[in-house]
Amino acid sequence: MSNKATASKAKGLDVGTSRLVLARPVENTYQYEGQLNAFISLPYSRMTAGMLRREGILFSVEGSTILAYGNRVEEFANILNGETRRPIRTGLLNPAEPKSLQMLELALTKMCGKAQDGEKICFSIPSGSPNNQSDVIYHERTITQILEKLSYSVKSLNEGLAVIYAELERASFTGLGISFGGGMCNVCLAYLGLPVVTFSTPQAGDYVDYSASSVTGQTPTTIRLHKEEQFQLNGFSGNNIEQAITVYYNDMIRAVVTGLEKALSDRRKLPKFDKPIPVAISGGSAQVRGFRQHLEKEIRAADLPIAIAEVSLAEDPLNTTAKGTLMAAMLDM
Numbered sequence: 384m385s386n387k388a389t390a391s392k393a394k395g396l397d398v399g400t401s402r403l404v405l406a407r408p409v410e411n412t413y414q415y416e417g418q419l420n421a422f423i424s425l426p427y428s429r430m431t432a433g434m435l436r437r438e439g440i441l442f443s444v445e446g447s448t449i450l451a452y453g454n455r456v457e458e459f460a461n462i463l464n465g466e467t468r469r470p471i472r473t474g475l476l477n478p479a480e481p482k483s484l485q486m487l488e489l490a491l492t493k494m495c496g497k498a499q500d501g502e503k504i505c506f507s508i509p510s511g512s513p514n515n516q517s518d519v520i521y522h523e524r525t526i527t528q529i530l531e532k533l534s535y536s537v538k539s540l541n542e543g544l545a546v547i548y549a550e551l552e553r554a555s556f557t558g559l560g561i562s563f564g565g566g567m568c569n570v571c572l573a574y575l576g577l578p579v580v581t582f583s584t585p586q587a588g589d590y591v592d593y594s595a596s597s598v599t600g601q602t603p604t605t606i607r608l609h610k611e612e613q614f615q616l617n618g619f620s621g622n623n624i625e626q627a628i629t630v631y632y633n634d635m636i637r638a639v640v641t642g643l644e645k646a647l648s649d650r651r652k653l654p655k656f657d658k659p660i661p662v663a664i665s666g667g668s669a670q671v672r673g674f675r676q677h678l679e680k681e682i683r684a685a686d687l688p689i690a691i692a693e694v695s696l697a698e699d700p701l702n703t704t705a706k707g708t709l710m711a712a713m714l715d716m
């Protein structure tokens with residue numbers, strides 16, 4: 384880690400499908416600030432605008448409409464029986480949302496503020512798939528430009544590698560980092576901090592919510608609340624909501640493990656690891672009870688050309704990506 388003067392001029396930013404998280408160094412620790420990455424449109428009135436201002440809720444006014452952003456919009460969506468809108472879908476700028484850039488600029492300007500002299504920021508980007516590489520370029524360049532407009536010196540970092548920066552310093556940044564998020568799962572195999580293999584899968588938290596909603600007739604929000612508050616991953620359940628969440632959770636894990644088998648199948652491209660490598664997992668979707676154990680079982684049963692040491696869940700799974708990007712900014716990669 385670099386000296387204090389440099390460290391205080393760095394920020395880390397997780398640009399997630401579900402949440403934006405800003406990390407900054409404060410004395411000897413890191414401080415995190417998260418916002419739900421969602422917004423809602425409300426009819427304009429001076430009273431509504433005044434109320435939002437008083438409550439400290441981010442918003443912009445567009446003619447007869449107010450676009451309100453962040454943590455509190457789910458409350459409004461419930462009261463108004465409306466749906467929240469998302470600037471990001473499956474890890475990337477949402478092509479179906481015309482206000483995505485405007486809402487992200489509003490949120491990033493408010494959360495990050497103007498850069499101090501020479502201040503660095505590093506933000507997370509997902510891995511693309513072979514058929515959407517150009518979408519990742521658009522996503523990466525656009526967010527870079529929003530942050531450069533705020534005068535930051537900007538870098539981006541693969542989300543799986545961010546997990547390794549945050550969690551595997553003790554292993555000299557060698558191992559597997561996997562983030563199980565809302566829009567996707569991001570996987571990185573790194574050797575001494577260098578990414579060897581990165582890939583993503585689109586089956587993550589949103590996939591569980593929407594797929595389970597479809598087969599149970601419940602709303603995705605009902606599924607998500609059940610999943611976050613009481614679900615436990617442990618085999619067949621006679622309760623249809625539990626059973627649907629279990630099936631799609633197994634599918635999420637299976638997609639990552641199959642992806643690993645495929646991505647690592649060409650042994651010639653792999654470095655020689657002299658000992659079993661650790662696996663660090665993070666992200667909101669990794670928080671369900673029983674998840675780590677189930678994933679470990681599947682990874683150990685997989686046909687992988689590398690030996691696996693422990694599989695550990697990050698201490699603070701919702702802030703791990705932000706922490707990794709902050710470390711990357713401070714190390715000035």
Ligand SMILES: Nc1ncnc2c1ncn2[C@@H]1O[C@H](COP(=O)(O)OP(=O)(O)OP(=O)(O)O)[C@@H](O)[C@H]1O
Binds near residue numbers: 397
């Ligand atoms: N306790 C919990 N149990 C299960 N799932 C949870 C829990 N808490 C949050 N989640 C789920 O985690 C997901 C959000 O995770 P996270 O904040 O890591 O995603 P993100 O970084 O915004 O998205 P992505 O990395 O895919 O772009 C949502 O699907 C949410 O429902």
Ligand SMILES: [Mg+2]
Binds near residue numbers: 397542565
């Ligand atoms: Mg994430």
